[in-house]
Amino acid sequence: MPSLLNDAVKLPCGLVFPNRLSKAAMAENLATSDSNPNENFNLAYNRWSDGGWGMIMTGNVQVDVDHLGNFKDPAVQTDYETKSSKLWKAYAAASQKHGSPTIVQLAHPGRQSLRGAGRRGLFAPTIAPSAIPLTIGNNFLDSVITSLAFPRPREMTQKDINTVIRLFVDSARFIAESGFSGIELHAAHGYLLDQFINPKTNLRTDVYGGSAENRARLLLDILKGCREAVPATFCIGVKLNSADHSAANLEDTMTQIRLLVDAGIDFLEVSGGTYENPRMVDGDKPAISQTKSARTAAREAFFLDFAKETRKRFPNLVLMLTGGFRSRAGAEAAIKENACDLVGIARPAAVNPRFAALLLDEGTRDEDAQISLDKVRPGWLPKLLRSQILGAGAESTYYADQIHRLAKGRATAVPGH
Numbered sequence: 001m002p003s004l005l006n007d008a009v010k011l012p013c014g015l016v017f018p019n020r021l022s023k024a025a026m027a028e029n030l031a032t033s034d035s036n037p038n039e040n041f042n043l044a045y046n047r048w049s050d051g052g053w054g055m056i057m058t059g060n061v062q063v064d065v066d067h068l069g070n071f072k073d074p075a076v077q078t079d080y081e082t083k084s085s086k087l088w089k090a091y092a093a094a095s096q097k098h099g100s101p102t103i104v105q106l107a108h109p110g111r112q113s114l115r116g117a118g119r120r121g122l123f124a125p126t127i128a129p130s131a132i133p134l135t136i137g138n139n140f141l142d143s144v145i146t147s148l149a150f151p152r153p154r155e156m157t158q159k160d161i162n163t164v165i166r167l168f169v170d171s172a173r174f175i176a177e178s179g180f181s182g183i184e185l186h187a188a189h190g191y192l193l194d195q196f197i198n199p200k201t202n203l204r205t206d207v208y209g210g211s212a213e214n215r216a217r218l219l220l221d222i223l224k225g226c227r228e229a230v231p232a233t234f235c236i237g238v239k240l241n242s243a244d245h246s247a248a249n250l251e252d253t254m255t256q257i258r259l260l261v262d263a264g265i266d267f268l269e270v271s272g273g274t275y276e277n278p279r280m281v282d283g284d285k286p287a288i289s290q291t292k293s294a295r296t297a298a299r300e301a302f303f304l305d306f307a308k309e310t311r312k313r314f315p316n317l318v319l320m321l322t323g324g325f326r327s328r329a330g331a332e333a334a335i336k337e338n339a340c341d342l343v344g345i346a347r348p349a350a351v352n353p354r355f356a357a358l359l360l361d362e363g364t365r366d367e368d369a370q371i372s373l374d375k376v377r378p379g380w381l382p383k384l385l386r387s388q389i390l391g392a393g394a395e396s397t398y399y400a401d402q403i404h405r406l407a408k409g410r411a412t413a414v415p416g417h
């Protein structure tokens with residue numbers, strides 16, 4: 001019998017994902033020195049395009065070339081005469097060559113922008129809702145390295161906010177014209193839109209701060225502007241952190257999801273974590289109330305309880321759950337438990353671009369339709385110095401390297417094997 005992962009998923013905009021498995025966003029770390037996609041993007045995405053995925057999500061694409069998350073992030077540069085539209089069109093064509101719709105993840109890093117990443121200059125501050133610097137790790141060395149790596153942010157003015165809205169909207173239009181199937185607004189992982197949503201990083205007293213509604217205002221303004229700028233058939237999704245979060249924040253987050261649903265989104269992707277607490281790759285702790293018997297196969301998924309709660313309250317919202325999925329059994333269980341409609345898979349896709357095809361293949365037994373990935377351990381220096389920040393990039397660096405291998409047609413390697 002075909003797996004229920006084979007079911008097609010239709011979005012409110014009319015776009016159909018041919019099955020439930022999505023390659024989740026992974027920053028490729030491959031852009032050219034002028035922040036454009038190049039042939040390496042086309043080669044890597046061509047591999048995923050041929051991998052059986054129902055949807056392909058790109059790595060984060062920055063809307064402001066002055067503020068990149070990382071040095072090699074691609075950026076949409078509608079303010080500059082970059083002659084880049086040909087490159088983006090080629091990227092859209094390569095990633096969708098075999099029929100999987102590709103969604104571009106649009107982002108602004110806010111205070112999570114490395115010093116020197118982007119054109120703003122080495123000594124310019126980052127921007128954020130409030131001037132609260134990042135705190136990574138809890139020793140003196142980590143605080144020194146963090147302040148060297150991430151400039152102190154300055155509080156955004158209304159003019160900055162207007163510029164950010166315009167950049168997202170212009171980027172959405174550009175991405176639609178390039179031939180992609182949709183965008184996802186990245187409002188998770190401690191990036192700018194999440195910094196506004198989260199009361200710990202947003203201490204504003206204007207209409208963008210305070211209540212749950214006010215903190216979601218920037219995201220909603222951007223969503224509305226993007227909707228007006230793109231065709232009705234173009235998909236707009238949002239990636240949001242699960243209440244990272246104490247129970248007190250859960251209701252705020254649900255209020256914000258209600259606003260997104262009322263404004264009209266095609267899907268919501270649930271994730272979690274920030275640079276300060278990287279739960280997006282480390283996973284969430286199991287709920288305290290969870291008994292051993294509740295540990296079903298779906299438990300390999302992170303953020304499962306939050307997804308189920310969201311589903312209960314918004315039964316018609318298309319939900320994508322990302323993080324931790326390693327097997328057909330785990331993905332099927334999450335669908336059967338009605339936690340989500342779409343299963344987002346990142347790291348397995350970096351070592352096996354055809355991981356979706358493997359899970360969907362009826363001829364493959366359940367015990368073979370899975371992958372086991374050991375944790376990538378940081379090198380000896382971070383351990384010796386007890387430094388969180390020095391060890392922080394080990395997992396992403398490893399998998400970004402696998403993406404580079406995909407682009408070069410080289411064999412990839414599973415960590416720990």
Ligand SMILES: Cc1cc2nc3c(=O)[nH]c(=O)nc-3n(C[C@H](O)[C@H](O)[C@H](O)COP(=O)(O)O)c2cc1C
Binds near residue numbers: 323
């Ligand atoms: C190399 C790498 C790059 C990532 N880049 C992004 C990104 O650009 N945007 C994003 O939302 N998440 C990013 N993530 C997080 C993944 O989308 C995903 O949430 C996380 O890896 C958990 O899923 P997994 O267990 O299937 O890997 C990245 C993860 C890795 C390993």
